[in-house]
């Protein structure tokens with residue numbers, strides 16, 4: 194066969210269809226549709242290994258649990274498994290809740306209809322579903338040139354036959370069942386609308402709906418056109434079918450062009466009452482419409498779907514286990530990446546979004562950069578929202594530290610820490626787990642067990658008795674400063690040394706003490722923060738310090754950071770300073786600093802006498818060690 198140069202010439206293109214008075218584009222979806230779940234029929238018939246009875250029961254129980262009230266449970270004439278499963282549901286007391294209706298399907302073949310009716314004997318509530326393809330393509334190719342009239346006659350005869358076996362049956366047990374009837378002109382979206390309507394009117398006349406409307410299920414058996422065309426077809430059908438009030442218009446879209454969700458939404462705007470589909474879009478070929486997406490899309494329209502996906506992970510694991518088809522990571526809502534950001538600018542915006550949201554009232558509308566919905570609504574935490582790799586920025590790492598250590602790290606530190614994270618992701622060339630990000634943070638800014646500078650004990654007092662002049666020049670407070678007197682013992686590379694200094698705060702007095710030891714640092718940035726929920730016993734203080742080493746020539750080295758966390762806010766600041774200083778000492782000075790410090794003459798520590806005039810005394814807590 195010669196190769197076609199342009200495959201587009203192989204296809205017919207859109208069929209001309211005019212709907213001059215179309216209304217659906219101006220409509221919105223105002224309520225959830227009637228849902229029909231067909232995982233156990235259309236979903237099941239498309240599996241490489243169809244479900245056995247036990248698996249079908251597990252699936253059925255899940256569907257009931259999450260709230261489906263109409264479930265197509267089987268094609269009873271197709272297999273003994275489906276027949277027996279239907280019988281099991283009917284015969285097991287309490288298995289089918291009172292408000293759940295079982296639906297079963299059969300083609301327009303008398304033998305198969307009869308078998309289907311047998312499967313339903315004694316059921317409480319049933320939708321008997323018959324299908325017959327109506328398009329020119331199917332009538333000519335599949336049904337051997339069956340005419341429109343012959344097709345209509347077959348549909349009417351089969352409907353009458355179903356009627357005789359169900360609501361018109363002489364058997365009181367059969368008549369006791371609450372029967373509904375559904376007819377599907379299969380391949381509806383490829384069938385002339387006038388003909389579909391003529392055939393459905395004839396079927397309606399044959400069934401004579403009374404208590405329940407007759408369900409006309411109008412499938413895009415194969416999705417052939419853009420979603421607006423399907424919506425036009427549904428609007429036309431709704432407007433032209435007779436006795437519309439006796440008809441429930443149902444949708445059954447397939448996803449061949451990837452537009453099933455859009456088609457279903459537009460078709461609901463066009464007047465449809467009901468939607469048939471499968472969880473996560475299982476079904477023949479590219480699947481039926483995804484009922485999870487359709488339902489959860491309703492939330493973002495301010496409508497409750499009436500189906501409970503608040504524990505979507507459980508739904509996913511059950512469905513994956515039964516169908517052996519994994520839910521794609523990028524699947525709307527259910528996919529593990531559905532509300533997850535790797536890229537830096539997205540993470541920054543999301544972090545800011547959550548911080549802004551914290552300040553709002555609980556019931557404020559969800560307005561969040563990059564996140565269309567709240568992952569908590571489907572039972573997922575915010576933890577997986579931000580994930581860190583080499584595409585991430587400062588906001589992502591900062592988010593993880595906020596989530597795991599409860600530290601809302603300052604913007605300047607975010608920028609510094611982000612470089613450490615970036616280096617690491619580029620070295621390992623993969624995503625970092627939150628624990629790895631936390632470890633990088635702790636290693637960089639917290640006290641290490643082998644820290645070269647450790648505060649052994651200290652006391653601070655405010656007093657006016659200490660003469661500034663008596664202290665070495667580096668340890669003195671500057672002019673006009675409120676003076677705090679800091680006395681303590683510091684271990685430098687394990688050698689304990691008494692220190693003493695004055696400053697306007699505990700931190701600056703310790704800075705002055707360090708100056709006396711030859712470690713001259715200036716504080717560039719200092720911030721304190723409460724950690725934990727206010728008003729609880731768990732509140733701690735966090736302090737962030739950025740400082741630079743000042744060399745003998747007076748120039749500043751690259752700044753370093755330290756973070757201190759402590760029950761006591763003063764101590765948090767001191768710890769932060771020492772952590773930063775340790776970094777200076779280790780990373781900037783290296784051996785020279787070690788030498789400088791070690792060669793200074795120092796005494797073995799002696800107890801510090803605190804005068805009785807002490808105003809503030811803070812004992813060093815043991816977790817400093």
Ligand SMILES: CC(=O)SCCNC(=O)CCNC(=O)[C@H](O)C(C)(C)COP(=O)(O)OP(=O)(O)OC[C@H]1O[C@@H](n2cnc3c(N)ncnc32)[C@H](O)[C@@H]1OP(=O)(O)O
Nearest residue numbers: 235238268270271272300301302324325326335336379414
């Ligand atoms: C679009 C849909 O998804 S519709 C649902 C389809 N689901 C399934 O087919 C799953 C279960 N099906 C089955 O188990 C089998 O196909 C059965 C039991 C229904 C029928 O099996 P068989 O008797 O072996 O027939 P087979 O499936 O090979 O062929 C279908 C026959 O039914 C005819 N047919 C197909 N659809 C219909 C229909 N809706 N109404 C009446 N006849 C139909 C075909 O034209 C064909 O007839 P032919 O043999 O005279 O050419």
Ligand SMILES: CC(C)C(=O)C(=O)O
Nearest residue numbers: 324377379412414445
């Ligand atoms: C029989 C109908 C409902 C169907 O499954 C389809 O058209 O896809």
